Amino acid sequence: MSVLTRLPMLANVENSVGNSDNAGTASQASATNSTNSTNSTNSTKPAVEPSTLAYRDLVRGPFWHQIPAYANVTEAQFLDHNWQAKNSITNPAKLLAAVKELVPATFLEDAELGFKHSPMSVRVSPYLLSLIDWANPMEDPLRIQFIPMGSRLTPDHPKLDLDSLHEQADAPVPGLTHRYRDKALFLALDTCPVYCRFCTRSYAVGVDTEDVEKVSLKVSSERWSRAFDYIASRPELEDIVISGGDAYQLRAAQIEEIGDALLAIPNVRRMRFATKGPAVMPQKILTDEAWTDALTRVVEKGRKLHKEVVLHTHFNHPNEITGITEAAMNKLMERGIVVRNQCVLQRGVNDSPETMTMLVKRMGHLNVHAYYVYVHDLVKGVEDLRTSVDTAIFIEKHVRGSTAGFNTPMFVVDAPGGGGKRDVHSYEYYDRETGICVYQAPSVKPGQFFLYFDPLHQLSTAVQRRWADPGERESMTRSAIAKAEQHAR
Numbered sequence: 008m009s010v011l012t013r014l015p016m017l018a019n020v021e022n023s024v025g026n027s028d029n030a031g032t033a034s035q036a037s038a039t040n041s042t043n044s045t046n047s048t049n050s051t052k053p054a055v056e057p058s059t060l061a062y063r064d065l066v067r068g069p070f071w072h073q074i075p076a077y078a079n080v081t082e083a084q085f086l087d088h089n090w091q092a093k094n095s096i097t098n099p100a101k102l103l104a105a106v107k108e109l110v111p112a113t114f115l116e117d118a119e120l121g122f123k124h125s126p127m128s129v130r131v132s133p134y135l136l137s138l139i140d141w142a143n144p145m146e147d148p149l150r151i152q153f154i155p156m157g158s159r160l161t162p163d164h165p166k167l168d169l170d171s172l173h174e175q176a177d178a179p180v181p182g183l184t185h186r187y188r189d190k191a192l193f194l195a196l197d198t199c200p201v202y203c204r205f206c207t208r209s210y211a212v213g214v215d216t217e218d219v220e221k222v223s224l225k226v227s228s229e230r231w232s233r234a235f236d237y238i239a240s241r242p243e244l245e246d247i248v249i250s251g252g253d254a255y256q257l258r259a260a261q262i263e264e265i266g267d268a269l270l271a272i273p274n275v276r277r278m279r280f281a282t283k284g285p286a287v288m289p290q291k292i293l294t295d296e297a298w299t300d301a302l303t304r305v306v307e308k309g310r311k312l313h314k315e316v317v318l319h320t321h322f323n324h325p326n327e328i329t330g331i332t333e334a335a336m337n338k339l340m341e342r343g344i345v346v347r348n349q350c351v352l353q354r355g356v357n358d359s360p361e362t363m364t365m366l367v368k369r370m371g372h373l374n375v376h377a378y379y380v381y382v383h384d385l386v387k388g389v390e391d392l393r394t395s396v397d398t399a400i401f402i403e404k405h406v407r408g409s410t411a412g413f414n415t416p417m418f419v420v421d422a423p424g425g426g427g428k429r430d431v432h433s434y435e436y437y438d439r440e441t442g443i444c445v446y447q448a449p450s451v452k453p454g455q456f457f458l459y460f461d462p463l464h465q466l467s468t469a470v471q472r473r474w475a476d477p478g479e480r481e482s483m484t485r486s487a488i489a490k491a492e493q494h495a496r
């Protein structure tokens with residue numbers, strides 16, 4: 008039996024007040040209010056339903072014992088980042104062997120088929136594997152993100168592209184994307200502590216797969232120097248994102264090498280190290296002293312120079328956050344390191360107001376700022392994960408108001424073709440029937456239109472047939488741009 012404690016999602020307060028189970032609480036609150044009605048400091052709010060605070064209840068204890076291979080693993084071993092890295096599973100056969108006693112044979116066959124068609128390499132940490140609910144893996148939000156199932160794959164939208172954000176087209180030197188006027192994206196390396204099925208950079212991250220030969224972004228002093236020289240040569244560049252791949256995979260000395268080089272450039276004012284690490288292996292922050300100390304030194308050096316250095320991470324679901332995550336985030340908080348989150352909206356993972364609100368509140372509880380929620384990029388091979396712009400607008404409406412504004416994420420579309428991030432609501436034209444949403448980015452690429460396409464599975468059968476016809480495709484796209492031209496200002 009699973010040792011995981013599954014937590015109820017955030018309940019709707021107004022609905023729950025009328026339940027018979029809650030009648031006592033509600034009437035007590037009402038009695039208290041009437042007793043104190045003459046008191047000017049009286050609260051007009053009823054007592055909260057305890058389930059609304061469930062975001063504070065984190066999974067603790069040896070939850071990894073549910074995996075047969077980890078049944079005797081001690082807490083000290085599980086917290087050791089070296090143990091986590093060494094025991095991360097990097098091929099489908101080994102991954103499925105680790106859970107074969109927990110799932111039916113049909114699940115294993117289905118997953119084998121899924122891996123065969125995946126554009127991404129495989130790497131799953133023991134931490135992640137242990138957080139999946141193996142009693143119901145098909146619906147588990149972590150399984151959905153990391154283990155593809157053949158039966159769930161759906162055909163790609165005809166407009167999908169491997170590098171949909173055109174990061175390579177906007178790269179003046181290899182591994183440095185300069186799209187926004189004052190900001191650049193430095194891809195320092197091409198490896199990660201885990202590999203996500205849905206990676207936007209599946210064109211470069213990880214090793215080659217059956218379907219994709221990757222662009223090389225290996226660690227190279229010569230390549231790094233060219234990137235630093237370019238940044239120094241452009242006085243408008245103030246903000247540098249250090250990503251990859253993933254900054255977790257940089258050695259401590261490399262964190263300082265990059266940090267020192269960028270802090271020494273006068274025009275650089277802000278830096279962010281981007282890593283999915285806290286969501287998939289929070290142990291590293293606790294036990295890789297050299298890495299965490301190196302990051303701390305860069306942050307403190309930046310502070311003395313009046314430059315901001317922060318950590319950006321990538322939680323997608325509240326189940327990724329445990330007592331271990333809390334200890335790791337507390338350590339960063341004690342060192343004054345700011346952590347912001349960039350989440351991806353995914354079907355079956357976090358595409359409901361309850362789950363997204365729970366995630367935002369749980370991150371807030373750990374002092375992680377919920378910075379962005381991205382509508383899923385147009386990535387090949389993961390069409391089953393995409394949702395529509397309309398879904399994002401609906402969820403945003405429910406999340407906004409559940410907590411303080413500064414802790415509320417902005418929902419964005421990273422405009423395909425290199426338009427950069429656009430607020431989901433700022434489209435020039437959106438046809439919910441054909442699923443075409445048209446944006447402009449006047450400060451990034453003036454005069455251009457950028458099109459996002461809702462997934463086919465959310466469109467009617469008749470419209471799906473139109474997308475299958477190249478002539479109809481052209482006609483729908485031209486019509487959407489013509490309508491957007493009428494509205495654009």
Ligand code: SF4
Pocket residue numbers: 198199200201202203205206207208212251252253283
């Ligand atoms: S950690 Fe980030 S860069 Fe690495 S595979 Fe996942 S999404 Fe891609």
